[in-house]
Amino acid sequence: MLDFNQLYTVFGGGLLQLAQPLPIIHLLTDSRKLSQPAGTLFFAIRGRYNDGHKYLHQLYLQGVRQFVVEQGDAAELRQRYPEANLLQVPDSLAALQQLAAWHRSRFQIPVVGITGSNGKTIVKEWLAQLLSPDELTVKSPRSYNSQLGVPLSVWQMDQNHTFAIFEAGISQPGEMEKLQRVIQPTLGIFTNIGSAHDEGFASHQQKVAEKLQLFKGVDLLFYCADHTLVHEAVQAEGIKSFTWSRTQAADVTISGTSTVGHKTIIVFKWQGRKERLAIPFTDEASVENALHCVAFLLYRNLPLSEIQDRLDRLHPVAMRLEMKEAINSCYLIDDTYNNDLAGLAIALDLLMNQPQRGRHTVILSDLLESGLPEEKLYRQVAELVQARGVERLIAIGEKVSRYSSLFSVPTEFYTSTADFLAQFQPAQFRNELILVKGARVFEFEKIVQAFQQKVHGTVLEVNLDALVHNLNYYRSKLAPDVRLMVMVKAFAYGSGSFEVANLLQFHRVDYLAVAYADEGVMLRENGITLPIMVMNPSPDSFAKLRQYTLEPEIYSAEQLEAFVSSLEKGAPSKIHLKLDTGMHRLGFTAEDFDALFILLQQHPQVQVVSAFSHLAGADEAVHNDFSQQQISQFRGMAAEVEARLGYSVIKHILNSAGIVRFPEHQLDMVRLGIGIYGVEATGTAQEALRPVSTLKTTVSQVKQIKQGETVGYSRKGMAASDTTIATIAIGYADGYDRRFSNGVGHVLIHGQRCPLIGNVCMDMCMVDVTGLPVKAGDEAIVFGPRLTLVELAKSIGTIPYELLTNVSSRVKRIFYAE
Incomplete structure (x- = not known):
């Protein structure tokens, strides 16, 4: 374990004060996310919007005793923080990256680095899931792929892990070289190239070249040869590769695809044989992400039957934490897609950031595939829960139940989700903020359904x-x-x-x-x-x-x-x-x-x-x-x-x-x-801002009307030809302005603009969906990033303020963080 007095051997700097020899266990860059002061090293980073040096005193009062700083008078710092270890460096972020790179160099396990314009997080999560029967994998939490997130991800590596997967994202030249030194990948996956962060690069060619910096010295790079810019750049660099393609000869050549129900059947040539696999998704992005993973598993020589068995268990990755209204004035933070220590810490941070909702409760399943001995794992879970101020814990699973003695917060233990639901009494939950955090196999979505209020079909x-x-x-x-x-x-x-x-x-x-x-x-x-x-x-x-x-x-x-x-x-x-x-x-x-x-x-x-x-x-x-x-x-x-x-x-x-x-x-x-x-x-x-709110509703019914028939009150909507209409669950009682009636307003269904037909009613309205495969239950976007408030307000001669503030309180709000 690294001590503070050894730091200067890792990244240099000036030792301002060594008050006491202390181990470095936790790295902290955000003062609001402090959980365990003992063993924490705080990096005071000066960013574009904030300066970590402003929070030194606060953290010192909270018990932190180890700091890396960029600025400040040495004598003044020693006087103000007499018990602190202090190291001064020119660049705290660079020091953090150097420390993570040093930590990474201590391990000889395979490390996969993933980059690309889209799909990095999905491929990372799926690959970790597909490898779980064979490997104890450490991976980036959620989308920790930035200059700050990557070193914090790599710091998670320990002697129990047999495999690592880290994603890396960049927005301008020069960034990937720094991340490569931190990740030091032995294998690589380049997902694709697209328009994300175009503004930081002179061309797509430059962006590809910068992203390829991640793969210096890798043993093998996996990618789709159909992405021409990527393929040409990889070949020019002479990087040893493993490719798949739909259009040309490759290590894995896709000869055909077809959709059967909710699956995509892929036929491909592999090692001279024609093979077939079923991917449990039909959208193009998911199929491409899954094919990167399939290529990786084929390279590892897994039997086709085993690959198919693992693919069958794949599930969509929830890319956001949602906060939802629930029974008895409770709110839920819905994070039910997986459960690991890093993800639990992130979800608990969101819980901690919401002090206003009464008691803080966590419903937690067993943590799977952590790579840690069980007792050590649940001791860390118990410490994390206590440090984050959780006031009530509901633990579900046979493993966590075995370590009930480790938990000091009030805790209820259940052997299974079914066991909890069988004893669920809504009256026992009131005015609480409840984090629901479970591994997929525990089906915690059933718990979310039990807690949620009946939701009006329209949500903001x-x-x-x-x-x-x-x-x-x-x-x-x-x-x-x-x-x-x-x-x-x-x-x-x-x-x-x-x-x-x-x-x-x-x-x-x-x-x-x-x-x-x-x-x-x-x-x-x-x-x-x-x-x-x-x-x-x-x-x-x-x-x-x-x-x-x-x-x-x-x-x-x-x-x-x-x-x-x-x-x-x-x-x-x-x-x-x-x-x-x-x-x-x-x-x-x-x-x-x-x-x-x-x-x-x-x-x-x-x-x-x-x-x-x-x-x-x-x-x-x-x-x-x-x-x-x-x-x-x-x-x-x-x-x-x-x-x-x-x-x-x-x-x-x-x-x-x-x-x-x-x-x-x-x-x-x-x-x-x-x-x-x-x-x-x-x-x-306007392009510098991101839309905050998206108003969504659902299709209640679809029907066919003949030419000349009318739609809605006062027969204002008339079909000029045979028409398919969809009734959607929003009206002026929800704040949807009647001025959108009769073709003035549009909604997005299946990504297509559908005009209103007839008058807006109190609780619903009708839209023309002729030619679209629309069915009851489909989603309709009333406003959002692709149908903006600015555009809609202009169409009826008002201002965006009015549309936004008019959204009725009966419309449920769902708050989410990526």
Whole structure:
């Protein structure tokens, strides 16, 4: 085991302090994911959006005693952290990669490196599953394929493993060379080449060449020779390869494919013989991913019957963790596709990031194929569960049940999923956030079904990763000391206030803003501790503001009088002053200042936290002069506010559009609204954002109508010819606007745009699906990445805000992370 005082032999650097000899067991790069301080080494990495050095003190207080840093005065660091081991390096990320490369070099087992534009994670997961009868495999957790994720993946290797599979992804030249030194693969798989991350490369040829850097020195590279750019580059490099192809001679030559039910039959030539296998998928991407794995198994000389048996047990890989509403005000985190230590840690991180949902419960199956001795494995599981603050554990499986004595949290043990379901009592679960984490063979999807509420056919999926991406995009435009307030009013623009606010708290925004006190109260009651500004407080809510430490926006002398009169004598209170610079909606004008400051002088217990104003036309260049006039006026008014108060306040005027168009006027804080939800209000940088919400529904029925027949209320829809229509389960009661009626609106079914026919009804509407193989139960996309809010809003003459906030609360929200 490596000690801290040996680190400099691995990657050099300057030893600032060696307070005590400590082993290095866990690597940490995100202060929010600390689980076991003892044995943890923290790398303070300066990234594009954050700086790990800001969290040294917090981690020290939490018990971490080993740090790799890039900056800081040595004497000051020693004084502040007297018990810490401190090593200073030029680049903490490079040091992390060097440490992982050193760790990798200690093992002589086969290591597969996987890269390509698509399919890396699927191929990795399937290959690990297919090899499981023969090998104890360590693999990248989920899609840990970045400059940061790869070294953390490789650090998992230990003496129990017989095989390793790591994926590597890059977005610009020079990155793969670094990952190759970490993974040091002995075998390789190149899945394909496509458009992902095109913006980082001059051409596809350059991208292929960069990705091939992973395979320097491999014994063998597996790939499909039909990808011409890949094939030509591999041949030019002289890399020894094992190929499969549909169009040319290869080690495995596919001569035919056919679909039978839910399987694809492949006929191929292998070692001079004609063979046949059935792949349990029919979509092209899954078939290609499976063929990479088949080629690998053929190379290992597995009998065809054994390969078929293993293929039959393949299952789709869930690429995301979903949070779903469930019975008795519970929420589920659905992660039922596999169960290993790394995946459990990631799922527990998501659980830990949701403090607002009452008790934290985990339903966990046996962990399979870990490569660890059972007692050591379940001791680590017990430590992980306890460190993550789990309050209730339900353990299912004969193996975990044998080690019940290791678990200190309240735990119930069941021998099987059927045993748990037979004793399941819904009343015993209330106001809980429940992680359901099980190996596939335990069929935990049955547990999810037992917990879930009856789901209305229409759901709004909220992509938390996209929300974080958008947050980081706007953060990247801010000066270092500018604070960030995020608007979560109107149910977080329809996306779900609790869940979004909690994610923002986890990512350390400075302020939240809501429209009404009740919204702030709900956030407080669900664990949100960030400062919250209430934009429309009313006198009957002032008591709630004090009770829940909410900070009101004050926009008139009359309102301020009512507020201060509600205060207990001498009770301190924080307020935000709204200044009117031309929006002419709410706010103080300069003429109101005398009355305002007389009141504030009479009530010194009232502290003005911020002064702000709102730009009326920041999203359109035609209003630039007016916006600049507003900003200039605000600067003058804010200066007068501070002069009269005798102290500084936070000053903010830029909204989402203003952040993009007027970066020189960020002042002390900016307010991020619709931008974080994936709509760039100016229209100039929409491609930089990711859509956060996808509204989906299902087809209820398909029927044929004759030419001249009518559809829907008032007979507004008339068939111009014989037509196939599908009724979908969404209507204006779900927030789907009636203006989409009669061909104005479209939905996506099977990837095709299908126009509405007839009027939108309260709970359903009809679409023309003529020529498409649509059946009841099929999915229909109402809006999402390929049918955007911006486009839909334009088609009915409104704005994306309206469509997003109109989505009814009866529509279930599903929150997911990739």
